[in-house]
Amino acid sequence: MSGNQFDVVIVGAGFAGLYMLHRVLATGRTARVLEQASDVGGTWYWNRYPGARCDAESLAYSYSFSSDLEQEWTWSERYAQQPEILAYARHVADRFDLRQHIDFDSRVASADWDEALGSWVVKTGHNRMFRASVCIMATGCLSVPRRPDIKGLEDFSGHFYQASQWPTEPVNFKDQRVGLIGTGSSGIQAVPVIASEAAELTVFQRTPNFSVPAQNKVLDADWVDAFKARYSEHRENHRQGVGSGFGDLAVLPQAGPMDPVLFESLTADQARDILEAAWERGGARFMGAIGDTLMNPVANAFAQNFVHQKIKDIVDDPEIAAALCPSNHPIGTRRICVDSDYYATYNLPHVRLVNLLKDPIIQITEHGVELQSEHVALDTLVIATGFDAMTGALLSMNITGSKGLTLAEAWSEGPKTYLGLMSCGFPNLFMITGPGSPSVLSNMIVSIEQHVDFVMSCLEFMVDHQHQRVEPDPKSQSGWMEHVQEVANSTLFPQGGSWYLGANVPGKPRVFMPYAAGVGPYRLACDAVAEADFRGFEFA
Ligand SMILES: Cc1cc2nc3c(=O)[nH]c(=O)nc-3n(C[C@H](O)[C@H](O)[C@H](O)COP(=O)(O)OP(=O)(O)OC[C@H]3O[C@@H](n4cnc5c(N)ncnc54)[C@H](O)[C@@H]3O)c2cc1C
Numbered sequence: 001m002s003g004n005q006f007d008v009v010i011v012g013a014g015f016a017g018l019y020m021l022h023r024v025l026a027t028g029r030t031a032r033v034l035e036q037a038s039d040v041g042g043t044w045y046w047n048r049y050p051g052a053r054c055d056a057e058s059l060a061y062s063y064s065f066s067s068d069l070e071q072e073w074t075w076s077e078r079y080a081q082q083p084e085i086l087a088y089a090r091h092v093a094d095r096f097d098l099r100q101h102i103d104f105d106s107r108v109a110s111a112d113w114d115e116a117l118g119s120w121v122v123k124t125g126h127n128r129m130f131r132a133s134v135c136i137m138a139t140g141c142l143s144v145p146r147r148p149d150i151k152g153l154e155d156f157s158g159h160f161y162q163a164s165q166w167p168t169e170p171v172n173f174k175d176q177r178v179g180l181i182g183t184g185s186s187g188i189q190a191v192p193v194i195a196s197e198a199a200e201l202t203v204f205q206r207t208p209n210f211s212v213p214a215q216n217k218v219l220d221a222d223w224v225d226a227f228k229a230r231y232s233e234h235r236e237n238h239r240q241g242v243g244s245g246f247g248d249l250a251v252l253p254q255a256g257p258m259d260p261v262l263f264e265s266l267t268a269d270q271a272r273d274i275l276e277a278a279w280e281r282g283g284a285r286f287m288g289a290i291g292d293t294l295m296n297p298v299a300n301a302f303a304q305n306f307v308h309q310k311i312k313d314i315v316d317d318p319e320i321a322a323a324l325c326p327s328n329h330p331i332g333t334r335r336i337c338v339d340s341d342y343y344a345t346y347n348l349p350h351v352r353l354v355n356l357l358k359d360p361i362i363q364i365t366e367h368g369v370e371l372q373s374e375h376v377a378l379d380t381l382v383i384a385t386g387f388d389a390m391t392g393a394l395l396s397m398n399i400t401g402s403k404g405l406t407l408a409e410a411w412s413e414g415p416k417t418y419l420g421l422m423s424c425g426f427p428n429l430f431m432i433t434g435p436g437s438p439s440v441l442s443n444m445i446v447s448i449e450q451h452v453d454f455v456m457s458c459l460e461f462m463v464d465h466q467h468q469r470v471e472p473d474p475k476s477q478s479g480w481m482e483h484v485q486e487v488a489n490s491t492l493f494p495q496g497g498s499w500y501l502g503a504n505v506p507g508k509p510r511v512f513m514p515y516a517a518g519v520g521p522y523r524l525a526c527d528a529v530a531e532a533d534f535r536g537f538e539f540a
Contacts, residue, residue, distance in 0.1 A: 004128070009135050009136070011138060014138065017136075024456070033098075033102040034106040038105055047082060047163060049384065052166075055185065078282075110397060119428075134428045143393045156367075158378055177378050180384065184386050187203070191351075205323065264296075271290060284338050300330040394431065436514075470540075
């Protein structure tokens with residue numbers, strides 16, 4: 001047993017787990033990472049579907065903790081593809097000598113707080129047991145895939161793939177009649193690439209999502225050099241929350257931060273020009289081009305109409321264009337998708353869109369998809385139907401805190417955290433990018449680094465003050481959760497009916513989970529807590 005005793009156990013070896021491990025080891029503590037996959041990379045290990053790439057720009061979607069690392073790594077494209085991001089995660093693991101501290105193929109099944117010994121007992125599916133006074137959940141916000149509840153899904157006898165559990169060996173779509181269900185970020189990235197290979201592609205769409213062009217390109221070496229020469233300024237800009245940590249990579253820092261233009265100060269022509277420029281520049285920063293698009297329904301409706309018009313301009317068939325225009329949520333209140341030629345793909349003769357609102361799926365059959373109107377024969381079926389987001393991974397483990405309280409019980413009405421970092425009743429259990437923090441609304445590597453740094457300061461504070469145990473005080477936790485809801489309610493986000501609210505999972509409590517104020521204000525709140533001797537946390 002002593003061989004399985006550590007100062008810290010970390011669950012997950014994605015970007016959060018790797019950086020957490022690096023920081024913990026640097027202080028001389030012992031640590032073990034338990035990871036259910038066979039390698040590092042998290043999201044980028046699992047999501048190998050065709051077209052998978054980041055939608056934050058590569059030079060921003062990367063670690064900032066080591067200037068040597070950021071200088072030596074070369075990103076080839078504005079938005080890196082999955083293999084390159086996975087290679088980066090592997091490089092980090094090797095460069096910082098992290099692998100020897102990671103157990104792969106080790107799914108954590110339970111974590112129990114042992115009050116008498118003041119430690120967590122963490123068990124894997126293979127019944128291996130680990131003990132540590134501190135347990136850190138770096139289990140990811142988008143790591144538990146959702147399968148659609150469609151009759152007959154198991155009956156399909158052709159090739160079947162799920163975007164978020166894509167096989168490691170190459171998948172060939174040549175000469176195949178492919179069907180794809182799910183038109184969120186992953187589906188929208190995959191459609192053009194599958195269409196370029198398949199004999200026929202049928203996309204089954206229930207809900208259209210807004211997508212803006214990535215305007216992806218191979219990075220120019222001189223531009224990268226200039227950017228890297230001022231990397232620390234860029235990083236500061238990302239941390240302070242210009243665009244939730246996405247930064248504005250189209251300009252170098254000397255151009256200054258973008259002024260937040262409000263819709264009411266603009267004429268319609270000016271607003272259209274701003275959106276046109278943002279469309280041409282590409283990327284999710286489209287949402288920040290007019291500062292109040294996510295707060296002001298009139299500004300939002302204007303942006304919606306702008307994108308609708310773009311779709312109608314791109315897609316030749318007016319009926320298909322109309323079906324692709326989202327009308328049931330304000331733009332940006334579901335994660336804005338970033339694509340490469342998604343809409344134009346529907347002009348190809350072998351690509352077909354089935355609007356499930358008009359022609360619903362009755363069932364999946366052995367050989368295809370039976371719609372109300374016809375049977376669509378398929379050789380391959382791909383589903384890209386999203387995740388049980390933010391709470392899925394945490395609740396799929398049996399976590400039991402003090403007094404026998406389980407996390408599932410504590411969160412039966414929705415997640416409850418202080419700063420998205422800890423939950424009352426679960427001493428010494430930290431979450432990285434948990435519900436109640438900016439997490440999925442931000443450039444997540446910015447958020448991950450900030451959380452890990454905060455956890456390390458808290459652990460150092462405990463050493464300095466000889467504390468053994470930390471958890472939030474209930475009043476601070478409920479105050480923070482009220483604040484998270486207040487901020488959400490001052491935006492249009494709650495109208496999105498999205499996975500941010502748990503709306504894609506039947507029976508999941510409808511609570512807006514991420515903190516919508518942005519990474520800059522959130523960082524200020526955390527810094528103020530730390531400076532006030534970790535106000536709101538109880539130590540013993
Ligand atoms: C397709 C896709 C594209 C994305 N693109 C972007 C982007 O462009 N920008 C951005 O900011 N974010 C993006 N994200 C979000 C992305 O999840 C984060 O950016 C980031 O990779 C999260 O890192 P993480 O370490 O917190 O979590 P993850 O990468 O999800 O890693 C969590 C790890 O924990 C492991 N794990 C979970 N439960 C257990 C358990 N019980 N036992 C053992 N191991 C467990 C998982 O196997 C996984 O390896 C994207 C997500 C997806 C799915």
